[in-house]
Amino acid sequence: MTDVLSLADRNDSRGAPVVAQPAWRSLKAAVEEIRTWQRADGSVDLDAAGAPPRASVAAAVSAIAAAVEELSPLLPHDTDYHRALVADLRRWADAGFGVPDFLDSLLAFEPARERTDGRQHLVVFPMYTQNGNPDRNLEAVVFRMVWPDWLAELEATRYDNPLFCGITFEDFTSGYDTNSAVLFPETVAVREVPERFSWGAIFCDREAARFRRVSRAAVELLGVDLPDEVRGLMDDQLRSQDAFVLWDLIHDRAHSHGDLPFDPFMIKQRQPFWMYGLEELRCDLTAFKAAVELQSEGVAQAIDVQHAILLDRMFRFPVTGERSRNYDGLGGQLLFAYLHRDDAIRWTDNTLRIDWQLAREATGALCTEIEQLYRDGIDRPKLVHWQAGYALVSRYLAPHPASKWARGAEALDLTKQPRELVDDVLPDEFPLSMFFEALAKKLKNVIAETRGIRAAA
Known part of the structure; x- marks a missing residue:
């Protein structure tokens, strides 16, 4: 059964708001000050021209530590993490503000151990923000867990994913005033990478807000009858x-389920970006198929x-971000082209028509086609598998006329290692169609407005 809490009720359901405390404002201000002094690796060069006095940096770090200690009693479930965080901050200061190492506090932070709907967390890490700030600046974020009973039951009984955390923003520093909608431990500056991580978090409120803003604009532009x-x-x-949050739960676990010819998250492999695009699309289509099953069982x-997968993938993904090896954009283009080929969508008389039932069937067929690619890939060499993936994509999307990969193996230097052949991939190997070129121009301002977007009730 769907929870009947309003957005305001859910956000206020556990504990006094951390962001309403003066200590949070002090902490945030100190973090923002330190960020201006940090280099890309997170260090502060005290000898550089115009560098702040060491005492000023130390005072800012001390202010952060003091604020964490003041706020920590509001968050007793994070006591061990906050204690380790303060120790990491002070060790960074004592070592002269070199490249930060927050491994101890990262290992102490375990939000997935007890996922309670509405529970607040306060984190401070030197980190880059995916699709946001590439530098390992200090960031502070207050967020709440999204873990309603219906989701907890589905995770416990159908879609086991013990590391997944759905979360919503309460407040954040500048690294999240961007397009970033994830909080991943892999982004934190540490002395060594742990063997495994114990959590991964996705801001479902920002994803939902972007979806709503862009989809509404696209629907109006294209005359879609919803x-x-x-x-x-x-x-x-x-x-x-x-x-x-349901989409993300199932998508996330799909990375390690199925006939996979590679490392599930592709972290240790260098591959052409269309392979990343196919993987992300496969996981989304896996979530789509699961949602069709859940609908038949009455899950509201x-x-x-x-609907969210179809609209977000077709309208927002292809026209968001740079065109340089944009694998999410590629996946959106592929889904749209596949549905268009099957007449599930038609662009006629400057109006886009969607046959929702046919779209549901065609989406399942595309998922099956990608799954077959993966199953066959188990018996293929890496380069042959990449070529098969290219062939799948290029059945529906036109490659760039200058592409070496489009001309086949004879155009590639096969004396090179497969990872070296990735350099022969064009930044925009599959350019936007005329339809999406026009849509991108019309949605440009709307897309820009979603940077740093906060949820609206």
Whole structure:
């Protein structure tokens, strides 16, 4: 059964708001000050021209530590983490503000150990923000867990994912005033990478807010006639958040489920970006298929997941971000082209028409095609598998006319290692179609407005 909490009720359901405390404002101000002094690796060069006095940096770090100690009693579940955080901050200061190492506090932070809906967490880490700031600046974030009973039951009984955390923003420093919607331990500056991580968090409120803003604009531009249930989804932030947290739960676990010819998250491999695009799309389509099953069983959020995947993938993904090896954009282009080929969508008389039932069937077929690619890939050499992936994509998307990969093996220097052949991939190997070029221009300002977006009730 769907929780009936309003957005405001859910956000206030556990504990006094940390962000309302003067100590949070002091902490945030000190972090923002330190960020201006840090280099890309997170260090502060005290000998550089115009560098701040060591005493000023030390005072700012001390202010952060003091604020954490003052706020920590509001968050007793994070006591061990906050104690380790203060120790890491002071050790960084004592060592002269070199490249930061927050491994001890990172290992002490375990939000997935007890996922309680509405629970607050305060974290401070030197980190880069994915799709945001590439430098390992100090960041501070206050967030709340999204773990309603219906989601907890599905995770416990159907979609086991013990490391996954759905979360929402309370407040954040500048690294999250960007397009970043994840909090991953892999981004934190540490002396050595742990053998495994114990959590991964996705801001479903930002994802939902971006989806709502961009989808509404695209629907208006394209004249899409939406069913009432889809329009209701785009008008409701909490409902959209619930769709995204379920989507993300299933997507995340899909990376390590199925016939996989490679490292599940591709972290240790250098591959052409279309392979990353196919992997992300496979995981989204896996979530789509699961949502179709859940809908037949009466799970209220399941139909919303299907609509969110279709609209976000088709409208926002292809026109968001730079065109340089944009694998999420490629996946969105591929889904749109596949549905268009099967007449599930038609662009006629400057109006986009969606056959929702046919789109559901075609989406499942595309997932099956990618799954077959993966199954066959288990018996292929790496380069042959990459070529097969290229062939799949290029059946539906036109490669760049200058592409070496499009001309086949004879155009590639096969004396090179496969990872070296990645350099022969063009930055925009599969350019936008004329349809998406026009849409990108019209949605440009809307996309820009979603930078750093906060959820609206």
